[in-house]
Amino acid sequence: xxTPAMLAIAAATAVSAALLGPARADTTLTxxxxxxxxxxxxxxxxxxxKFEKAHPGVHxxxxxxxxxxxxxxxxxxxxxxxxxxxxxxxxxxxVVIHQRxxxxxxxxxxxxxxxxxxxTSKLVTSPKANNALGxxxxxxVLPMFDSQVAIAYNPAMVKDPPxxxxxxxxxxxxxxxxxxxxxxxxxxxxxxxxxxWVQAYGGLGARLDAGPYDAADKGKIDDALxxxxxxxxxxxxxxxxxxxxxxxxxxxxxxxxxxxDMFYTWQAxxxxxxxxxxxxxxxxxxGQPMYYAIPxxxxxxxxxxxxxxxxxxxxxxxxxxVKRFNWYPGIDAQYVQxxxxxxxxxxxxxxxxxxxxxxxxxPFPISPYFTTILNEYERVxxx
Amino acid sequence: MSASSPTSAxxxxxxxxxxxxxxxxxxLLIGLFAIPAVYSVLGALTGKAGGPSLEHFRTAIGxxxxxxxxxxxxxxxxxxxxxxxxxxxxxxxxxxxNRLAVRAxxxxxxxxLFVPMICAAQMMRxxxxxxxxxxxxxxxxxxxxxxxxxxxxxxxxILITFVWxxxxxxxxxxxxxxxxxxxxxxxxxxxxxxxxxRVLFGIVLPLVRAPLLVGCVLTFVTLMSVLSVPVMLTADSxxxxxxxxxxxxxxxxxxxxxxxxxxxxxxxxxxxxxxxLREATRERR
Numbered sequence: 001x002x003t004p005a006m007l008a009i010a011a012a013t014a015v016s017a018a019l020l021g022p023a024r025a026d027t028t029l030t031x032x033x034x035x036x037x038x039x040x041x042x043x044x045x046x047x048x049x050k051f052e053k054a055h056p057g058v059h060x061x062x063x064x065x066x067x068x069x070x071x072x073x074x075x076x077x078x079x080x081x082x083x084x085x086x087x088x089x090x091x092x093x094x095v096v097i098h099q100r101x102x103x104x105x106x107x108x109x110x111x112x113x114x115x116x117x118x119x120t121s122k123l124v125t126s127p128k129a130n131n132a133l134g135x136x137x138x139x140x141v142l143p144m145f146d147s148q149v150a151i152a153y154n155p156a157m158v159k160d161p162p163x164x165x166x167x168x169x170x171x172x173x174x175x176x177x178x179x180x181x182x183x184x185x186x187x188x189x190x191x192x193x194x195x196x197w198v199q200a201y202g203g204l205g206a207r208l209d210a211g212p213y214d215a216a217d218k219g220k221i222d223d224a225l226x227x228x229x230x231x232x233x234x235x236x237x238x239x240x241x242x243x244x245x246x247x248x249x250x251x252x253x254x255x256x257x258x259x260x261d262m263f264y265t266w267q268a269x270x271x272x273x274x275x276x277x278x279x280x281x282x283x284x285x286x287g288q289p290m291y292y293a294i295p296x297x298x299x300x301x302x303x304x305x306x307x308x309x310x311x312x313x314x315x316x317x318x319x320x321x322v323k324r325f326n327w328y329p330g331i332d333a334q335y336v337q338x339x340x341x342x343x344x345x346x347x348x349x350x351x352x353x354x355x356x357x358x359x360x361x362x363p364f365p366i367s368p369y370f371t372t373i374l375n376e377y378e379r380v381x382x383x
Numbered sequence: 384m385s386a387s388s389p390t391s392a393x394x395x396x397x398x399x400x401x402x403x404x405x406x407x408x409x410x411l412l413i414g415l416f417a418i419p420a421v422y423s424v425l426g427a428l429t430g431k432a433g434g435p436s437l438e439h440f441r442t443a444i445g446x447x448x449x450x451x452x453x454x455x456x457x458x459x460x461x462x463x464x465x466x467x468x469x470x471x472x473x474x475x476x477x478x479x480x481n482r483l484a485v486r487a488x489x490x491x492x493x494x495x496l497f498v499p500m501i502c503a504a505q506m507m508r509x510x511x512x513x514x515x516x517x518x519x520x521x522x523x524x525x526x527x528x529x530x531x532x533x534x535x536x537x538x539x540x541i542l543i544t545f546v547w548x549x550x551x552x553x554x555x556x557x558x559x560x561x562x563x564x565x566x567x568x569x570x571x572x573x574x575x576x577x578x579x580x581r582v583l584f585g586i587v588l589p590l591v592r593a594p595l596l597v598g599c600v601l602t603f604v605t606l607m608s609v610l611s612v613p614v615m616l617t618a619d620s621x622x623x624x625x626x627x628x629x630x631x632x633x634x635x636x637x638x639x640x641x642x643x644x645x646x647x648x649x650x651x652x653x654x655x656x657x658x659x660l661r662e663a664t665r666e667r668r
Contacts, residue, residue, distance in 0.1 A: 070633035185630045186618035237619040239508070239536060252513040252534065374634065378446040382620035 026057040029303050032078070033064055033096035034071025035290060038265075038325060040064035043096075046320050051307055058303060063092075068188065072101025079110040079295050089299040094292060094307055096144060099128070102291050103135035103367060112294040113139040118305050120312040123331040127363075128289050134211050134366030141291035142312050143330030145321045148260045148287035148361050149192030150278040150352060152245065157254035161279040165200040168281055171255075172234045180236040180244050181257040184377050187241030188288070191374070193257035195365055196285040197231075198224045198373050209286075213368040221373055225380040232381060245272055257285070260352065264326035278351035284360035289330060314339050322348060328357075420649070427642035439643035446627075446640075451647055453621035457538055458606045461545040462599050468546065469553035469598065474583040477561040478569070489558075496551045501611040507544045508615055511535035540616040541623070545606050553598035560594040561587055593663065600659040604652045624648060 029051070033039040040062050048060035065074040075095050082090045097105070105111050115121045121142060128146065130138040151168070153161050157178070162168040172179045182190035199208055201224035204217055236253055238244045244256035245263060249272050258278075266272040292308045294301060310316055317329045318339035326348065329336040333354065337345050349357075364370060430436025444451070472492055479485040495503065510516045513534035521527040535543065564587065572582045588595075610625040628644045631637040 068633060073633075073636055183618040183620070185622070185626055186614075190618065236534075237617070239615055239618050243618065246508075247512070250512060250514040371635065375446070383446070383449055 027300065027303065028059045028061055029093045029300055029307060030091060031060060031062045031094040031096065031307070032075050032092045033062060034066065034068075034075060034098055034101060035064075035096065036067045037064060039096060039290070042320065042325060046324065047307075047311055047316065050316070051310055054310070055303070055306070060307070069098055069100045072097040072104075076101060076105055076108070076110065079105065080108065082297070083108075083110060088297065090295045090297045091299070092295050093298045093300045093304040094294060097141075097291050097293060099132040099288050099291070099364065100367070100370075102137045102141050102293065103132040105293070106132075106135060106137045106140050110296055111140045112296050112298065112301065114294045114301075114305055114308075115139045115142060118142065118309050118312070120309050120331065123312065123314065123335050125332040126289070126330075131363075132291070133364055133370060134209075134213075134368075137291075141293050142308055143289035144292050144311065145261075145317075145325070145327035145330045146287055146289045147327055148280070148352070148357065149189050149196070149257055149285040150260045150263070150280050151255055151285075152248055152258045152263050152272075152276055152278055153255040154248065154251070154273075154276055156275065161255075161277070162281055163279065164282045165197065168255075169231055172231060175254065176234040177236050178254040179234075179256065180238040180247055180253040182238045182240050182243055183382075184374055186239060186243065189241045189244060189257050189259050189262075190238075192286045192364070194225075194228065194377055195370070195373060196281075196362070197228050198365075199286075199362060200224075200283050201227055204369070208365045208369055209363045211366050213366060217369070218372060218376065221369075221376050222380050225373075225376055228377075229381045248272065248276060260287075260328075261326045264348065268326065280352045280356045280360045282360055284362040286362045286364045287328075288364055423642045423645050424649075426638055427646045429639070431639070439639035440646075442640045443643040443647065447624060447644060449621045450624050450627055451644075453538075454607070454623045454625075454648075455651060457541060457623065458545075458603055461542055461549070461606055462603050464542070464546050465550045465553050465602055466595065466599050468550045469557050470583070470588060470595070472550070472554045473557035473561050474579075474587065476558045477564075477587060478579045478583060492554055493551050495548050496555070498548065500548055500609055501615070503544050503548045504612040504615040507540055507547075507612075508536065511540045511543065511616075537617050537619055541613055544612050544616065545609070549602045549605065553595070553602055556594045556598040557591055560591040564590055596659055596662050600655050603655045607648055607652055 031043050031048075033043060043060065043062035048062060051060050052058055065071040075092070075097060078092065079090060079095075095111075102111070116139065124142060126143060126146065129141065129143050130136065132141070151161070155161075158171070162171050168179070181193040184191050184194055198204070198221055202208065202217075202220050203224075204220060207214070207217075236247070238247055238253070238256065241259060241262065244253075244258050245266050247253045248256050248258075249266075260278060263272065263276075263278060267274060267276065292311060294304045294308070298304050311320075312331055314331065314335040317331055318336045321327045321329055322336060322340060323344050328348070365373065427439050428435055428437070430438050472488065476485055476489055479488075498506075508515075511534070512518075513532055515534075517535070518527060518532040522529055522532065568586060569582055572586050577585065608625065609623070610629055613623040613626050614629070624644045624647070628641040628648075631641040631644070
């Protein structure tokens with residue numbers, strides 16, 4: 001328990017401490033990334049060495065600020081502290097942030113409008129590159145990758161996977177405790193499932209992710225969540241994003257809400273049986289990209305743009321994002337598909353086809369709905 | 384300062400040295416505990432508009448009322464089970480007749496002391512799951528069938544982890560206190576025909592009430608602050624308020640509600656401290 005000021009100081013100290021490493025090269029490009037350890041691994045093991053090879057004398061240093069929105073919040077607090085201190089250049093050159101982080105940092109003038117100066121920006125077609133949870137972020141961000149919440153299932157126990165929330169509800173009634181998701185406090189997969197539920201039963205339509213926000217919708221959200229409370233009686237609440245595939249792997253549940261990239265990575269590592277599959281029920285579940293952004297007063301603006309240009313090039317998106325880390329590409333898929341072995345490409349799109357993604361991959365709701373749904377979940381479902 | 388010579392130079396010098404030696408510890412206490420605690424209380428009582436307000440407490444109790452009750456109940460239950468186990472084990476270590484069993488028990492019971500709480504949680508996650516080690520062993524032994532197994536990854540999992548992790552600490556305190564008792568009293572009671580349980584609860588336990596209480600209060604305070612175990616073992620509701628505090632900060636940056644929950648947590652631990660102080664004062668009288 002700390003005050004915002006104390007936490008800001010602690011976050012700034014932690015990031016600063018990480019920055020005080022020994023000088024190794026002429027120039028050090030500092031990349032701070034929110035998200036799980038795989039994000040830091042991606043920069044340290046793959047992207048950083050590739051960039052250093054093309055830029056002799058430049059050293060890329062990656063700093064992980066932690067999973068979830070808290071990781072983006074730590075970056076925001078570091079940049080805000082530097083902004084308030086009036087220092088001419090800031091320590092971080094490239095930041096990798098979630099949608100909520102971008103939605104917060106753009107209005108706070110913490111990010112540079114760099115997109116037009118990066119040649120690969122014309123390869124980006126996703127609307128998520130312009131809009132983050134209802135905030136206009138066009139020009140300030142480029143998607144690193146996209147990921148998707150989906151339902152993983154064991155075909156041996158689920159012969160006919162549910163393709164809609166109504167079918168899922170029916171299935172859960174007939175198979176109590178065999179479906180799992182991780183509530184709202186254990187990570188974004190569970191939150192994604194709850195948002196999908198409200199999308200299916202809240203009757204808010206496109207307003208949920210496009211706005212405008214209407215406070216009077218709280219009643220509709222409560223009704224949808226009341227039906228989720230009834231659903232939960234026959235569901236299993238799993239411990240965390242990884243808890244759901246954990247239980248699937250042990251055969252304790254037959255179906256569960258997971259991040260698609262985590263599912264494929266675990267399968268590739270042998271932590272999940274190869275026969276497990278994914279399905280994306282209608283009217284859809286949300287997904288979210290991670291964004292590359294450049295702080296407004298980054299010390300190495302030009303190098304930062306070149307770094308992002310490399311990171312969003314079709315070759316790197318194919319080899320690094322799709323092949324090695326099982327994410328969906330951040331740039332338009334057509335440019336990436338051409339660079340990949342069809343077998344690898346198809347692997348990612350066999351269970352959930354590009355058509356499924358087009359129809360049922362939703363963005364997360366805009367910030368005010370997102371917050372209302374989480375708070376009402378606590379009041380209606382958890383209490 | 385000496386009462387007989389209040390202004391003598393050596394006495395003042397001695398006091399100065401004493402204060403200097405105390406200063407680092409005092410500075411740490413003020414800097415790392417007192418100031419953040421004051422900020423937390425102020426943060427909890429300051430509304431979004433900047434003025435004094437109870438709005439964060441209203442949110443905390445409105446959304447997490449059950450979690451507050453659940454936390455108090457689960458921690459009290461854990462402390463009670465830990466105290467009972469500690470009494471029985473420390474009692475056997477003091478009164479047990481089989482030397483080999485006493486030695487083996489003395490060697491074994493301390494192990495969980497050296498396991499960090501987060502590792503204990505991770506171990507329990509694999510041990511208590513529906514198809515975890517415990518149920519697999521019970522199924523293999525014929526005590527359960529695969530269809531009748533249930534996951535213990537809910538409040539029971541938290542209770543089991545808390546008890547497993549903390550009972551050695553209370554046992555250690557209690558066994559030490561029991562070992563320092565005058566053996567003649569125990570021998571006399573045994574000679575007069577009192578059974579071991581009678582000696583334990585009638586003679587030994589009343590004499591070690593104070594260390595038992597210290598162990599229980601410290602355990603209560605420790606368990607109130609554990610985040611890793613409820614986070615890793617269950618995402619179900621109700622949950623412990625440490626999870627709610629982390630969630631309010633990580634998801635919403637809502638320090639106000641987190642601070643209000645923290646103040647409620649302080650009040651609960653202060654209650655435990657008050658019970659301890661009252662007992663300690665009564666003992667001195």
